[in-house]
Structures are given as structure tokens and as C-alpha cells.
Amino acid sequence: MPEWRKAIPIHTKYRRAPALVLYWSGEQFLYDNYLLGKRICADPMVASILDYCHDWRGADEVCARLGKFNRTSVARTLETLSRYGMLQRSDKPLDAREKIPAGWRGWLPAAGFFHFATKDVEFAEDPIAAFRELQKHSKQQPMPQVGKNYAGARHVRLEEKGCEQGFAQTLKERRTWRRYSREPVAIGDLGKLLYLSFGVQSWGRIPGIGRLAMKTSPSGGGLHPIEAYVVARNVEGLRSGVYYYDAVKHALAWLRPAISRAALEKMVGNQHWFGDAAFLVLMTAVFGRTQWKYEFPRAYRVVLLEAGHLAQTFCLTATWLRLAPFTTAALADTKWEELLGIDGIRESLLYAVGAGRRPADERGAHIGNSAKGMPNWG
Numbered sequence: 001m002p003e004w005r006k007a008i009p010i011h012t013k014y015r016r017a018p019a020l021v022l023y024w025s026g027e028q029f030l031y032d033n034y035l036l037g038k039r040i041c042a043d044p045m046v047a048s049i050l051d052y053c054h055d056w057r058g059a060d061e062v063c064a065r066l067g068k069f070n071r072t073s074v075a076r077t078l079e080t081l082s083r084y085g086m087l088q089r090s091d092k093p094l095d096a097r098e099k100i101p102a103g104w105r106g107w108l109p110a111a112g113f114f115h116f117a118t119k120d121v122e123f124a125e126d127p128i129a130a131f132r133e134l135q136k137h138s139k140q141q142p143m144p145q146v147g148k149n150y151a152g153a154r155h156v157r158l159e160e161k162g163c164e165q166g167f168a169q170t171l172k173e174r175r176t177w178r179r180y181s182r183e184p185v186a187i188g189d190l191g192k193l194l195y196l197s198f199g200v201q202s203w204g205r206i207p208g209i210g211r212l213a214m215k216t217s218p219s220g221g222g223l224h225p226i227e228a229y230v231v232a233r234n235v236e237g238l239r240s241g242v243y244y245y246d247a248v249k250h251a252l253a254w255l256r257p258a259i260s261r262a263a264l265e266k267m268v269g270n271q272h273w274f275g276d277a278a279f280l281v282l283m284t285a286v287f288g289r290t291q292w293k294y295e296f297p298r299a300y301r302v303v304l305l306e307a308g309h310l311a312q313t314f315c316l317t318a319t320w321l322r323l324a325p326f327t328t329a330a331l332a333d334t335k336w337e338e339l340l341g342i343d344g345i346r347e348s349l350l351y352a353v354g355a356g357r358r359p360a361d362e363r364g365a366h367i368g369n370s371a372k373g374m375p376n377w378g
Contacts, residue, residue, distance in 0.1 A: 013056040013090040014078050018098055020086065021113050022047060031086055034109075034116040035097045038085035046086075049077065056090055101346050103291030111300035119333040119344070123269035170320045177324030178273040179365040180356030185278040187237040189321050190230075191250070193355070194281070197314040198228045199247050215247075217309035220302035225289040226310055227347070229340055233258060234278040234356070242339065245281075259339065268352065269330025277326065280354035281314065282336060283307050286347045307351040314353045324365065325355040 019035040031046065032039045052065050059075040066074060081087040088094060104112060124130035162168065196216055204212040204222075212222040219225070228245040230252060232238050242259075243252040259267075261275045268274050285303050294302070311327045318325035329351055337344045359365050 011058075011091075013058050014053050014062070014082060014087040015056045015090070016050045016053045017086055017088055018100060019108060019112060019116075020050065021109055032113075032117070033085040034113045035100070036085040036095060037116070037120070040084045040086065046077070046081065049081070050086060053087060096343075097345065101288065103288045104345070106295035107287075107291065107297040107300055111297035115300065115348070119348075123330050125270055127270055127272075170316055174315050174319045174325075175366045176326045177356070177358070177365050178326070179359050180276045180278065180324055181359045182234075182276075183357045184234045184236040185323065185355065185357055187235055189323065190232075190235050190238070190279065193314065193317050193321060193323070194228065194230070194245050195250055196317045197310055198226070198245055198281075199250050213247075217306065217313050219306050219309075220290060220299065221293045223289040223293060224306075225285045225287060225303055226306055226350070227284045227286060229255070229282040229284065231258065231264070231280040231282065231354075232278075233261075233264075233280075255340070267332040267335050268328055269332075271328060271330060274326060274328065274354060276356060277324075277354045278356040280352055282331075282340065282349060283310060283351040283353070284340070284342060284347050285350050288346060304350065311351060311353050318355045322358060323355040324358045325353065327351065327353045 017033050017036070019033060021032045021034060023030055023032070028041045029044050030039055030041055031050075048066070049062060052062060057065075059071065059078055062078060063069065063071045063074040078087060082089050085095075088098070100108070163172070198215070200213045200215060202214045204214055206212055213224050214222075215224060224247075228247070230243040230245055232240055232243060234240075238252070239254075240258040242255045242257070244255055245251075246253055264280075265272045265275045268280075274280070285307070287303065290299050290303055315325045315327065331349060331352055333349050334344060336349045340349070342348065
């Protein structure tokens, strides 16, 4: 008996995985199971096998369908496709990641492919070396400049009067900080920051539907899919650890002890300077809230925009409190999701913000370790 037959029981059947995208990359034809993060390059003929296996099929059935291939080669192909996540096997349990929640089905494949294919990217181990490479790149292709020039158009000059103080000054002072004082952030300041950024300010009511949360940032349909989790490291009056911020009760719910600084730095894309921050706030999305009303994939854009709204509100509020805020999307998605106890499908990590106390010497605090030549960005 051939080796492949020994590994495959005679009654084994195969079915196409539920989330596949097929596309060309140069001359290669790629098959991508974006839920499992698996991708293969194969002949376009494989597509006909996957098409036929929309329901459970045995090796003999597939062989009869194709006609011109022998059973041995067909069975080997089916097993290879199963091993690489393109087909499911009837005698093996379904991978939990492929149990797609009903709300996601209307968003597939467009939003699903983007969401899952962009998770868990590899970040540079050495940010300084990556910056040096960017410097080399800029010599060959200069950095794009901000703004557009409409030559010949009539311009109307606008005044800047009244933009020197109050809220305008807070806006102008907003920067991404990369150095922090060792002094702890007061728990009162953390409370204000969370309440004004993520907390429910009041309630409205929609007749025949239910009550609507009112927050300081807009949300599509008033559904507020974004949740906030606090990683407290240096907050006066608060035990270090990971907390869920209850936006309704304006309270922190203890989840687990804090992670080490070394682990934290790896989980924020090796940006070691954020290891000195007093706390991080991880923003996740509970997609079912938005999917309840918006069944089309464009709504995924709205969820991402909402995370941006909240991040800017957070940064402005932190600036007003004389703290040193930052934002980052360089995140080890799956590791953070495991830490928070979420599945990455129904609820998934999107973005992170954080802050610390401003250092006594604020010069260069926006550029990290200036001796290493980090850029003044943010």
C-alpha cells in the first residue's frame, strides 16, 4: 500500500476552506487562506479541485471529476492542500479560527482579507538599523512632501488670530513623546484621561430600538465597537497589571498581573522607548456591534476611523493634563489578544495609546534617544 494511503483513512473526505482568496503576484498564482495565515503557490488547475470541493468529496470522486489524472497523484494533491489549509479533512477537527461568526460573513472577503492578512507582521528587531535603511532609501527616492501646489490659482490668505491659547494651544502642543519621567502618573489623571476619551458621558434613546451611548468621539450608528484595556506600570495608587476599562461604570476591572518590560517592548514592535511609559491603553474592536447594523464590508473602514478618533481625543486630553502621550500600531496582535483573553475574530486588537509624566528636560523628548539619531516624528 502506498505511503499516502496509510496516512489517509479510506472514508476521508475533503471540503474547501471557507476563507480563500486567489490572486496573481507577478507570475505566481497564489492561494491564500487568510483566516489561518497560510499561503501557497500552485497551478491554476488546483482551483478546479477547490471549486469541486465546495462540499465534502472523497479522493475517488475528485479523480473521476478530473478524469485525466491518476488516483495516486490526486490523493497526494488533496493531502497537500489539506496540510496547507486550503482543504478541510472530515476526520480532523475544524480549526477554531475557521468558525466564522455570522456577523463577519457579510464583510467577507474584502474586509476579512485585509483584517486577517495584516495581523502579526514582523517588525524590525533593531529600530535604529531600520532608520538607517530609511535614510539610504530617501537618498534614492526623496521623502514625499506635505501639501499640493495649484500653480496659477488665486489664493485667499487666512488669519491665525486667536490660535495662541486655550484649546488651540493644546492642539498645537500635541506631539508623540518618546522619553518620560520616572515619576508615576496620578490615578486621578488616568481616570480623567479614560473618562474623557472612552467613557460614556450620557445616554440617548432611539424609539423602538434601545438606548444610545454618548461619548466624546463619534461612532458609526452610535454603536461604539471600541473597548479599552489598560496596562498599568507606573500609576500612583494603582497596582501594576492589566485592566479592562468599564466605560459605563467608569471603573477598572482587574484581569491579570503586568508583563515584564522586555515582553512589553517586543509586543510594541521593539520600540524600546515606550517601555518607560507609565501605562498603555490597548484599543480593541468588538465587531459584532457594528456588524449588527452595517452588513457590508465598507463598515470595516468606519471601525478603523473610530480608533483614530479616540486616539486623537486621548492625545489631546493627555496634552491638556500636561502628560506625554504616544500612539502606535506596531503591535504583536496575537500575543496581545492572548494576554487579553480575546479571540482576534469577534474582538480584535487595533491600536494602542499610552502616556507617562513629562521628563524634567523636555528637549528631544519627541525623538527618543537623540544620541542614536532617531527621527523627530509625531
